[in-house]
Amino acid sequence: MKRAVKVNLPLVLIICCASGENYKTEGYVVTPNTMDLLKKHLEVTGGQVRSRFPPEPNGILHIGHAKAINFNFGFAKANGGICFLRYDDTNPEKEEEKYFTAIRDMVQWLGYEPYEVTHASDNFQRLYDLAVDLIRRGHAYVCHQRGEELKGHNVPPSPWRDRPVQESLVLFERMRKGLFAEGEATLRMKMVMEDGKMDPNITHSLCTKEFQARRSSYYWLCNALDVYCPVQWEYGRLNLTYTVVSKRKIIKLVETGVVRDWDDPRLFTLTALRRRGFPPQAINNFCARVGVTVAQSTMEPHLLEACVREVLNDSAPRAMAILEPLKVTIIDLPAGARRELRVADFPANEAKGSHTVPFSNTIFIEQSDFREVMEKGYKRLTPDQPVGLRYAGFVISVKNIIRDESGRVCALQVSCASSDSVEKPKAFIHWVSEPLRCEVRLYERLFVHKNPEDPAEVPAGFLSDVNPTWTSTRPVVPVQGRLISGLWVQGQQSDNSLTVIESALVDRSVAAARVFDKFQFERVGYFSVDPDSTAQKLVFNRTVTLKEDPGKI
Numbered sequence: 001m002k003r004a005v006k007v008n009l010p011l012v013l014i015i016c017c018a019s020g021e022n023y024k025t026e027g028y029v030v031t032p033n034t035m036d037l038l039k040k041h042l043e044v045t046g047g048q049v050r051s052r053f054p055p056e057p058n059g060i061l062h063i064g065h066a067k068a069i070n071f072n073f074g075f076a077k078a079n080g081g082i083c084f085l086r087y088d089d090t091n092p093e094k095e096e097e098k099y100f101t102a103i104r105d106m107v108q109w110l111g112y113e114p115y116e117v118t119h120a121s122d123n124f125q126r127l128y129d130l131a132v133d134l135i136r137r138g139h140a141y142v143c144h145q146r147g148e149e150l151k152g153h154n155v156p157p158s159p160w161r162d163r164p165v166q167e168s169l170v171l172f173e174r175m176r177k178g179l180f181a182e183g184e185a186t187l188r189m190k191m192v193m194e195d196g197k198m199d200p201n202i203t204h205s206l207c208t209k210e211f212q213a214r215r216s217s218y219y220w221l222c223n224a225l226d227v228y229c230p231v232q233w234e235y236g237r238l239n240l241t242y243t244v245v246s247k248r249k250i251i252k253l254v255e256t257g258v259v260r261d262w263d264d265p266r267l268f269t270l271t272a273l274r275r276r277g278f279p280p281q282a283i284n285n286f287c288a289r290v291g292v293t294v295a296q297s298t299m300e301p302h303l304l305e306a307c308v309r310e311v312l313n314d315s316a317p318r319a320m321a322i323l324e325p326l327k328v329t330i331i332d333l334p335a336g337a338r339r340e341l342r343v344a345d346f347p348a349n350e351a352k353g354s355h356t357v358p359f360s361n362t363i364f365i366e367q368s369d370f371r372e373v374m375e376k377g378y379k380r381l382t383p384d385q386p387v388g389l390r391y392a393g394f395v396i397s398v399k400n401i402i403r404d405e406s407g408r409v410c411a412l413q414v415s416c417a418s419s420d421s422v423e424k425p426k427a428f429i430h431w432v433s434e435p436l437r438c439e440v441r442l443y444e445r446l447f448v449h450k451n452p453e454d455p456a457e458v459p460a461g462f463l464s465d466v467n468p469t470w471t472s473t474r475p476v477v478p479v480q481g482r483l484i485s486g487l488w489v490q491g492q493q494s495d496n497s498l499t500v501i502e503s504a505l506v507d508r509s510v511a512a513a514r515v516f517d518k519f520q521f522e523r524v525g526y527f528s529v530d531p532d533s534t535a536q537k538l539v540f541n542r543t544v545t546l547k548e549d550p551g552k553i
């Protein structure tokens with residue numbers, strides 16, 4: 001179950017205050033009891049840092065939560081402390097088991113082990129008792145103002161603010177028994193509108209910036225009750241462009257069939273990223289890089305993708321695959337030429353192993369690696385420009401162009417020369433020989449605009465901004481005597497968030513690949529084996545392209 005995932009700790013955390021030094025932080029309210037409570041608290045915790053990650057178990061975690069997880073667990077870890085996974089199940093009857101499980105899974109997937117799993121509901125009795133205490137101390141009262149009355153800036157003062165303590169105690173007991181309808185009665189602190197939540201065990205409360213306005217009420221509440229007051233720090237929430245993460249909006253996308261489910265790889269939920277093949281370490285690296293700034297940080301997905309490439313560069317072995325095949329026959333391959341080539345799994349580090357790739361006089365190259373008409377700057381194969389074949393030790397030159405009835409180029413005949421005997425070609429391309437047929441799925445971003453939620457950018461709403469899905473049904477061409485469909489034309493796929501290429505070709509080195517194995521298809525991208533794979537046909541989903549701009553290969 002446990003996997004070793006390297007966790008990078010945001011540097012800024014190292015300089016934060018130690019346990020027991022709460023009173024030194026900005027805005028902290030010191031009362032005559034503070035030092036005494038602090039001392040007692042330190043006796044319980046032994047000065048150990050304790051933090052908690054407190055998700056509401058009613059939705060799936062997304063990339064923004066990854067930052068909260070890294071911050072809370074990372075801070076505790078960096079300070080030799082512990083971190084609790086505390087479900088904020090304020091209404092346990094409504095929460096679904098699958099969310100509890102999914103949240104725990106994702107925390108572990110990112111490489112963190114909670115010291116203990118707790119629930120806000122574990123403390124209901126204590127919270128209730130504290131609330132009663134608060135009323136007794138004259139710091140809270142039962143109020144009947146309606147939610148809508150409390151919205152906006154000029155909220156009228158509550159006519160119930162000064163009702164007798166005894167009256168509030170009786171009404172609060174009736175609330176507990178469920179004798180009021182929803183919203184008919186609320187317990188209000190005499191200082192602020194919101195009723196704060198308690199974290200009785202927690203030393204450091206790390207939360208997003210939306211809670212900054214609540215910091216003073218949090219401190220006030222702890223002090224009003226004479227209980228230990230944890231430090232609250234806020235950090236900016238993490239937003240990504242070109243996506244939506246709210247539960248409500250993702251449900252809309254699923255309901256309208258735009259995506260298949262919560263873990264559709266085009267979403268930025270953590271389960272989706274795992275599915276798409278993003279290594280957890282890359283996500284942690286990304287969070288560390290974003291850092292713990294107070295400002296809300298809006299990041300471009302390509303920064304996350306850069307972290308993914310960095311990790312996969314060292315962990316996904318190379319293979320060769322052709323998405324848009326063009327058949328090439330080498331007419332003069334020497335009889336003595338090697339028919340099996342040994343190729344390093346990681347060219348930068350040959351010690352990490354190798355695999356074999358068949359080579360013969362029939363190979364397939366990408367259609368885009370051949371151009372009939374030379375264009376300035378084009379370095380690959382043209383009728384007048386030879387090109388090198390990676391690993392094969394040969395340079396090929398076009399001898400014959402073969403066309404179908406419609407005049408389309410459907411195959412080439414070429415001659416070959418040993419790389420040692422000719423001038424170095426301008427480029428080396430990848431190829432496959434005796435390949436396996438496979439299905440390949442390519443993703444683009446799900447939305448067209450940076451901020452699909454912004455009415456100024458997308459007046460008709462985020463659903464109107466979806467990048468359409470397109471399954472390739474392009475004309476068929478004969479390859480190896482078989483008809484294959486699904487040609488991928490470079491440049492055209494960028495309008496679509498999902499492109500399915502049903503008949504790509506991949507070298508045999510991947511034949512034994514298992515679901516979720518990852519490969520770098522040279523010059524094409526990083527791919528992960530999909531569970532839809534069968535013994536007859538492997539299915540690969542592209543995790544990320546090799547570079548930011550897939551057009552430039």
Ligand SMILES: *[C@@H]1O[C@H](CO)[C@@H](O)[C@H](O)[C@H]1NC(C)=O
Nearest residue numbers: 265275276441498530531541
């Ligand atoms: C692979 O892509 C398909 C098509 O988008 C998707 O339904 C499936 O969930 C993906 N699989 C993984 C493991 O990401």
Ligand SMILES: *[C@@H]1O[C@H](CO)[C@@H](O)[C@H](O)[C@H]1NC(C)=O
Nearest residue numbers: 309310313314346348349546
């Ligand atoms: C991949 O890793 C090798 C070393 O292992 C390094 O030389 C190369 O620059 C890396 N490539 C990218 C794109 O990060």
Ligand SMILES: *[C@@H]1O[C@H](CO)[C@@H](O)[C@H](O)[C@H]1NC(C)=O
Nearest residue numbers: 239240241298450451453454
């Ligand atoms: C950031 O998140 C907030 C809250 O979900 C959203 O309203 C806002 O539009 C987002 N901004 C960007 C640039 O995505």
Ligand SMILES: *[C@H]1O[C@H](CO)[C@@H](O)[C@H](O)[C@H]1NC(C)=O
Nearest residue numbers: 041044045116200201202228
């Ligand atoms: C949290 O603190 C309370 C006292 O405030 C103590 O009774 C309890 O044992 C503590 N729990 C943990 C898990 O440390």
